[in-house]
């Protein structure tokens with residue numbers, strides 16, 4: 001770390017999650033001096049609580065464009081930052097019913113990076129595990145996979161090591177006012193002057209800028225997640241199945257998705273009621289990250305429902321046809337709103353807030369950040 005001169009910088013970023021670090025990367029590319037404020041002592045937010053799935057294949061519209069840009073940015077920074085970004089076989093959709101296979105078949109007809117698989121090929125990608133009722137699947141060829149526990153911390157270490165960049169941990173942003181041709185930022189450790197400020201506090205946008213968040217309908221979305229013991233087999237891709245084939249834009253846009261939704265609503269109201277997105281990825285030590293469910297509120301209840309964990313656990317066991325021992329449980333939280341997957345808003349002259357408002361920050365965050373920095377003149 002080469003410290004930024006005193007308490008002055010060109011760009012001040014609030015939040016050391018993937019989005020804040022994406023802003024820092026973009027500002028460094030512009031040759032700017034950057035300070036990142038992070039109120040925690042280390043990264044503990046959504047950016048380490050997720051699946052590490054850069055799910056570019058299954059996005060649609062603007063998110064697809066952002067995801068393909070972010071994918072390139074991950075690949076560009078990965079080697080330098082010591083991040084392992086898995087490119088080959090990084091995404092897999094598993095179909096256990098013909099209506100699920102219909103969704104994949106329809107998508108494969110319009111997207112080259114979706115390649116249909118036989119049941120035997122699916123089982124092979126699941127490391128030999130897999131339910132007897134698998135009817136097919138698809139490789140999701142534009143996806144990347146990273147390990148969520150280590151990737152964003154490594155990105156932070158890399159940013160902190162760059163000339164003219166510094167991360168200040170255990171330092172909270174308290175507000176900012178325009179002064180002269182810049183901004184005076186109040187923090188829990190004194191004032192900092194900056195030319196541009198980017199507030200990337202994820203779901204804490206509702207606390208930092210409550211009016212902006214409320215006007216945009218931003219709420220908190222809580223997700224139940226688990227980590228298993230090493231099951232003894234290796235699953236290279238991020239795996240999507242069942243309700244996740246309804247969730248992402250490219251799946252949801254197919255005509256077949258409506259049929260699937262109808263069937264799941266009738267047969268599996270438990271999966272629909274918990275707003276599940278059945279998926280899993282494997283960490284380097286073999287543990288499977290499995291999830292997830294979605295619960296919206298302004299303040300999330302701290303008491304987590306065991307029935308939801310149990311539902312997710314049993315569902316993934318069924319897909320894999322194996323028993324899985326759970327090692328950890330946690331709740332992840334991200335910002336959510338009904339009318340858009342992200343929010344970029346000017347809080348004051350020179351102060352821009354940027355939050356991803358659906359569960360795709362690892363997929364689109366680096367590109368969204370670069371575009372947001374580019375849109376605010378230096």
Ligand SMILES: Cc1cc2nc3c(=O)[nH]c(=O)nc-3n(C[C@H](O)[C@H](O)[C@H](O)COP(=O)(O)OP(=O)(O)OC[C@H]3O[C@@H](n4cnc5c(N)ncnc54)[C@H](O)[C@@H]3O)c2cc1C
Nearest residue numbers: 015017019039045046047050053173202332360361362363
């Ligand atoms: C369970 C779960 C699974 C997910 N899976 C995926 C996935 O596989 N793929 C994908 O693309 N996306 C996924 N997502 C979404 C993705 O993780 C988020 O969109 C992304 O991490 C958000 O990044 P962020 O930097 O905006 O927020 P965060 O990572 O939450 O970072 C915000 C930071 O701001 C800091 N902060 C807050 N207030 C202040 C303040 N006043 N002063 C200083 N610092 C402050 C916080 O401490 C925090 O470190 C998942 C999310 C969850 C919760």
